[in-house]
Amino acid sequence: MRDCYDTCSIISNFKNGKLTVRGNPEHPITRGFLCPKGALLPKWFHSKERLRKPLILEGKKGSGEFREASWKEALNLIAENINETIRKYGSYSVLVYKYAGDRGVVSYYFPMRLFHYLNASTIDGAICDRAGQEALKDVYGTAVGIDPEKLKESRLIVYWGINAFWTNLHGFMLAKKYGLEIWTVDVIRTETTKKSDKFFQIRPDTDVLFALGVAKVIIEKRLYDKEFIKDNVYGFKEFKNYVKTLSFDYVAQETGLSVERIEEFAREFAEKKGVIHIGYGLQRSLAGGEGVRAIAILPALVGHKFGFIYDMKTIDKSYAQAKFLRTKPENQIPQMELAEAIEDGEVKFLYIYNSNPLASYPNQNRLRRAIKKSDVFIVTHDVFLTDTALYSDVVLPANTFFERLDIVDSYYHRYVLLNEPVAKGPGKSNSEVTRLIAKALGIKNRYLYESDEAVIKRVLADNGISWEELKKKGFVKIPEKPRKWNTPSGKIEFYSQRAVRRGLSPFPKYERYSGNYPLRLLSPTYRMTITSQYHNTHRMIDPSLYMNSKDAHERGIKDGDRVKVFNELGEVVTTVKLTEDVPQGVVLLYKAFWPSILGWNVNFLTTDKKVEKYGKGSAFHSTWVEVTRYSEPGEG
């Protein structure tokens, strides 16, 4: 139920008030073990910090001055504010902001029924993997790659811009089990790169050039699959001419790899017909869309129909959100324009669930300033008193997936899992709260009161999945249907007509980006958290700034020093760790810990620029900073 590739099948037990969890040994991806953060889920469940009662703000937003209230009072206050907002400003001034804090089908979608019924605004969900989605659609017409269990038939997997050992541990172990050779392409030496057979370390944003360089070798040395390309590829000749103009020396100079290593990648990738797991991390930058588009071409060049892993969509979940309840068209606000929408007064009532934007959203200073200045009424439904909750007018306690019935799919594998309640704790589920708000509003529509079980059964029926079978085993595999390329030509498009229609070049293009500061700041995922989750419960975070020792030396910085990291958006103070794992010119802070615990997080520095032509995806990694030694006030 977590926002995680692996979406594990967990066997939970609740005895004498104590919860235990273990990985389901029957599940082909989970295979009987949990990752370190998953194994600590009972700590999360039992946390004393869980919200127990609704809270109503008494002081200023962010002050933490709340009073406890009854559900009745809180719900009436919410209903009043929704009614007033719609009356005064119209229904689009109500915005529901959600993300994947819990990915259960009911949990994720049911509240949308209320907001669709109210004709409220929604967000477009572009914070995570949007640019890559668009890029893959440009080439294949879909971002859905192969079933990871098909890796059994492969010899090589390339983890490209994904730290799989931390973020997709079960996928990584599956590749190991199948005996695949493992390569990584990354900017930094991650735990995954340390466990891989080959590591291609490139400079940020140069993926597009590296991939084009590899393609050039494959084409010039005639290592490509001629038959496959003839039958399945559109624009091969044009692409061939395009890469002809590329100079290997330029590729080497920009990527930081030697020509020999580019050739080595090309030769062996073609020979072993590699599958590429394209990471979400790599596409979260201004160069991300073009990068993924270039990478996507490589598997097809060596004769793979869908030789990549990126997203998985196995079932149709649309019934759960009942969009048909709308009587006015959906007004989608780009997720990456939330602060702007608040600044412009477009949003007057904001309902947040399954998300902690006041930790996870870029350019926190701007977002917080916007909220403080505006008269937007904010309701947050969460398990904990997060930073987002602290900036809300009403906070409602959520329960956890251990306490309710749901089903969940995965964005990595092809299983749908049943989630049965095993325990009781404080708070109410997302669907329960939705029904209560609907009731407080006096709405009489039956879809807003449908039971979780009824919704689940209908979604299963829509997808031809047997409830009995799911109940018996706890999971079912969704078989693959034959697929065609949903592109304008009906083929894999090396010359992308879809991209051209958006005003882009038909072929992926390299562009050099820079900021006003000298060091590139990356903020990838941390092992023991899921974005902001588990910081407060597991208490295992790493707030250090990682920096190359040469960059540190130039600035008179020593290992363990306190440093100030800053740019035009903000500044933070932390401890530095010198390392050769991070190249010169790049520094790293892990993503999105709790500002209310730490006093800061990396998103006080990250850019809220968007990958405009790739669905307005987020560009967290296109952030530049400077670092100086920090002396505590009074230190001289």
Ligand SMILES: Nc1nc2c(c(=O)[nH]1)N[C@H]1C(S)=C(S)[C@@H](COP(=O)(O)OP(=O)(O)OC[C@H]3O[C@@H](n4cnc5c(=O)[nH]c(N)nc54)[C@H](O)[C@@H]3O)O[C@H]1N2
């Ligand atoms: N433990 C753990 N697991 C998680 C999460 C978590 O927070 N913690 N979050 C979940 C979520 S929401 C997501 S989206 C996924 C994300 O999981 P991943 O796809 O693994 O994403 P990241 O860790 O953000 O980034 C992966 C790598 O991209 C590299 N990178 C950055 N810029 C570039 C570049 O220009 N080129 C190349 N080649 N590489 C680059 C980074 O150095 C990093 O090592 O993980 C999910 N799983």
Ligand SMILES: Nc1nc2c(c(=O)[nH]1)N[C@H]1C(S)=C(S)[C@@H](COP(=O)(O)OP(=O)(O)OC[C@H]3O[C@@H](n4cnc5c(=O)[nH]c(N)nc54)[C@H](O)[C@@H]3O)O[C@H]1N2
């Ligand atoms: N700097 C930087 N920032 C990033 C990223 C990055 O790479 N770098 N990655 C981005 C990515 S990939 C993503 S996906 C976003 C994710 O950002 P968010 O969507 O904010 O995700 P989480 O931090 O997981 O927050 C989910 C919240 O949902 C709550 N929750 C859990 N279960 C339930 C439930 O059943 N009901 C309700 N109502 N609430 C529940 C949790 O307690 C938690 O507070 O962050 C982005 N932020």
Ligand SMILES: [Mo]
């Ligand atoms: Mo994500």
